[in-house]
Each structure stands twice: as structure tokens, then as C-alpha cells.
Amino acid sequence: MGRTGPFQWGDVVQLTGPKQRLNTIVLTEGKHFHTQHGALAHESFIGLDDGSLVHVGEAPYLAIRPLLHDYVMSMPRGAAIIYPKDAAHILGFADIHPDLTVVEAGVGSGALSLWLLRALHGTGRLVSFERREEFRDVAEANVTGFFGERPENWTTVLGDLAEALPEHVADGEADRVLLDMLAPWECVDATAQALRPGGLVLAYVATVTQLSRTVEAIRADGRFTAPVSSETLVRGWHVEGLAVRPDHRMVAHTGFLMTARRVADGVELPSFRRRAAKADFAEADIEAWTPGALGDRTPSDKRMRRAVRDAKRQAQAILGEGEAGASACRR
Numbered sequence: 001m002g003r004t005g006p007f008q009w010g011d012v013v014q015l016t017g018p019k020q021r022l023n024t025i026v027l028t029e030g031k032h033f034h035t036q037h038g039a040l041a042h043e044s045f046i047g048l049d050d051g052s053l054v055h056v057g058e059a060p061y062l063a064i065r066p067l068l069h070d071y072v073m074s075m076p077r078g079a080a081i082i083y084p085k086d087a088a089h090i091l092g093f094a095d096i097h098p099d100l101t102v103v104e105a106g107v108g109s110g111a112l113s114l115w116l117l118r119a120l121h122g123t124g125r126l127v128s129f130e131r132r133e134e135f136r137d138v139a140e141a142n143v144t145g146f147f148g149e150r151p152e153n154w155t156t157v158l159g160d161l162a163e164a165l166p167e168h169v170a171d172g173e174a175d176r177v178l179l180d181m182l183a184p185w186e187c188v189d190a191t192a193q194a195l196r197p198g199g200l201v202l203a204y205v206a207t208v209t210q211l212s213r214t215v216e217a218i219r220a221d222g223r224f225t226a227p228v229s230s231e232t233l234v235r236g237w238h239v240e241g242l243a244v245r246p247d248h249r250m251v252a253h254t255g256f257l258m259t260a261r262r263v264a265d266g267v268e269l270p271s272f273r274r275r276a277a278k279a280d281f282a283e284a285d286i287e288a289w290t291p292g293a294l295g296d297r298t299p300s301d302k303r304m305r306r307a308v309r310d311a312k313r314q315a316q317a318i319l320g321e322g323e324a325g326a327s328a329c330r331r
Contacts, residue, residue: 007045007048009027009028009046011026011027012025012027012066012071012145012318013027013045013066014064015062016062017059017060018060024070026317027046029042029043030042037056037059038059050063071114072115075109075110075111075145076141076142077108077138078109078134079109079138080109082108082111082204082255085234087112088115089230089232089257090112090204091116091119093257094176094202096116096119098119099120101125102124102127102177103129103165103174104126104129105177105178105184105187106130108135108139108180109307109311110138111142113126114142117143117154120153122151122153125153126153126154127155127157128155128156129159129160129164129165130157130158131158140156141308141312141314142315144315145318146318148318161181162189165187166194169194170194172195174196175195175199175200176199176200176201176202177191177194177202178201178202179204180203180204182210183210185213185216188217188221192224192262197263197264197265198261198262198264200260200261201259201260201262202257202259203257203258204256204257205255206254206255210256215258218258222268223265224260224263225269228259228260229257230256231253231257235247236249
């Protein structure tokens with residue numbers, strides 16, 4: 001990805017057809033793009049300028065290289081992704097820039113990893129932890145497919161962050177720790193150990209109960225500044241002549257963001273050390289923290305196998321390895 005100029009073999013192309021339907025293909029020799037309007041050989045795209053119009057039968061399609069936002073929304077996935085609206089705020093609130101050492105827990109399908117690696121720009125280090133092997137496989141294929149190779153500054157670790165973090169990141173080495181997981185409060189101590197003074201922890205959680213418990217854990221730890229919490233709502237607008245109004249549909253709640261800074265060892269911040277009453281989080285009163293309990297669907301093994309297969313096939317097509325096939329992913 002990141003190519004410019006006329007289309008060539010291996011390019012990822014986004015096609016916008018009638019009714020604004022999107023398809024993403026990888027230009028591969030001998031392959032065709034099939035629609036209800038007919039088929040078009042991938043060879044027809046070679047040499048066309050980015051942003052050209054092609055016709056499948058009588059139906060016009062705009063052919064353009066997808067932005068990272070487009071790639072993330074259409075790439076094969078097993079786990080739910082962090083939406084671009086939240087990823088953009090994570091990059092901003094966590095101040096991600098080159099030369100940082102960033103720890104990510106919960107790699108999922110690789111969406112946030114892509115944004116982080118783009119921001120690091122080949123420098124620094126990104127260490128991504130994932131408990132499920134199939135999720136890691138999907139993420140690795142998606143990231144490799146986008147960049148055309150596996151980034152050298154990216155390490156994936158199969159395991160639990162709270163247990164495996166000290167083996168891969170020394171105490172005080174991390175600049176940022178990003179927690180996209182069911183129970184971030186379980187990793188507060190490990191996070192505090194890994195972060196350098198002035199470093200930042202950011203948690204991305206879906207529900208208010210998760211947010212509340214994470215915030216209280218950060219406050220009780222005593223090694224962080226007062227946590228700041230927010231959510232991002234994006235509302236599109238319909239603009240056509242004098243008909244200017246909000247869209248009927250919007251991307252509303254997807255998750256909460258919580259950030260806090262690591263203070264120097266030995267520094268006490270009494271006003272930030274308020275502890276929740278014991279009754280606030282009585283274990284007997286809290287349902288088990290599982291994806292199902294939080295309303296998230298657990299993908300089936302069949303779906304995960306398909307996601308891994310599709311992600312690897314797309315990456316191979318982009319890299320020109322093996323039997324390259326077109327990936328037609330409809331949003």
C-alpha cells in the first residue's frame with residue numbers, strides 16, 4: 001500500500017459502484033471482477049490513473065486506491081475492530097509519534113495495529129499481545145497485506161499481557177500502553193511497571209461498568225494522574241442544495257477512551273488515590289467478565305478459519321506470493 005501513479009499488478013483497488021456499494025479487489029493476473037452487471041478482467045485496470053472510471057456492462061464504477069480507513073473497514077476480520085473514529089482519537093490522545101515504544105493488548109483483527117504502525121513510520125517499537133492464536137493470525141495477515149511486508153518494528157506475542165509483558169518489555173521501557181480488552185483493571189500493575197515516568201496508559205472499553213472499574217483501579221493504584229474519560233460520536237450530514245440536515249443514521253457509541261499519565265516513583269498524589277468502597281465492586285454481584293456478558297458475539301470456529309484464510313489470501317495476492325486471488329470484500 002502507499003503506491004501512487006497508474007495501477008499495477010498487486011495493487012489494492014476500491015470500486016464504488018451503483019448505489020455507492022463498495023468492493024475491494026487485488027489486481028491479479030488472469031482474474032476477473034464479477035458483478036450482477038457482468039465481469040471485468042483485472043488487466044483492464046492496469047495503467048489506468050488512480051481515480052479512473054471503468055464500466056462493467058453499462059454500470060460505471062469508480063476505481064481508486066483505498067485509504068487506510070477504507071482498508072480497515074473492508075479487511076477480513078474475526079474480532080471486532082476499533083473504528084477509525086476511535087483510532088484517530090487514540091492516536092491523538094495518546095500522542096503516538098515516531099521513536100516510541102508502544103504496547104498494545106488485544107490485537108484483534110489488526111485495525112489499531114495498522115494505525116499505530118503508520119504513525120510510528122518504521123521507527124520505535126510496537127509490541128502487540130493477543131490471547132487467541134486465530135485473532136493474531138488474522139491481524140498479522142491484514143497488517144502484512146497492507147504494508148506489503150511484515151513491519152520490522154512490530155512484535156506479536158501470544159499470551160496474557162499481565163503475565164508476558166515483563167518478558168518482552170523491561171520495567172520503565174514503554175512510552176505508551178494501550179489496553180483494548182475485557183478487563184483492563186487486571187493489567188494496571190503490569191502497566192505501571194512497564195511505563196516510564198510520564199508515560200501514558202489508554203484503555204478502550206465498551207461498557208460503563210468496564211469504564212468505571214478501570215478508572216477506580218487506576219485511581220487506587222496511586223502511580224497515575226487522575227484518569228480522563230470520553231467517547232466519540234460521529235454524525236454525518238446530508239448536503240444537497242437547500243436540503244441540509246443530519247443523516248438519519250450515524251456511528252454513535254462504539255467505546256469509551258480512558259487515559260492517565262504515569263507519575264515518577266515515590267510521588268504521592270493524595271487527591272488521585274480515592275478508593276472505591278468495597279461494596280462498589282463486590283465480586284458476588286458482578287457477572288463473569290466474558291464477551292457474552294458484555295453483549296459481544298463470540299465468533300464461531302468456522303468464521304475464524306474463514307477470516308484467517310481470507311486475510312492470508314489477500315496478503316498473498318498483494319505480495320504476489322503463491323496462488324494470488326482477488327479479495328472482494330463488501331462493506
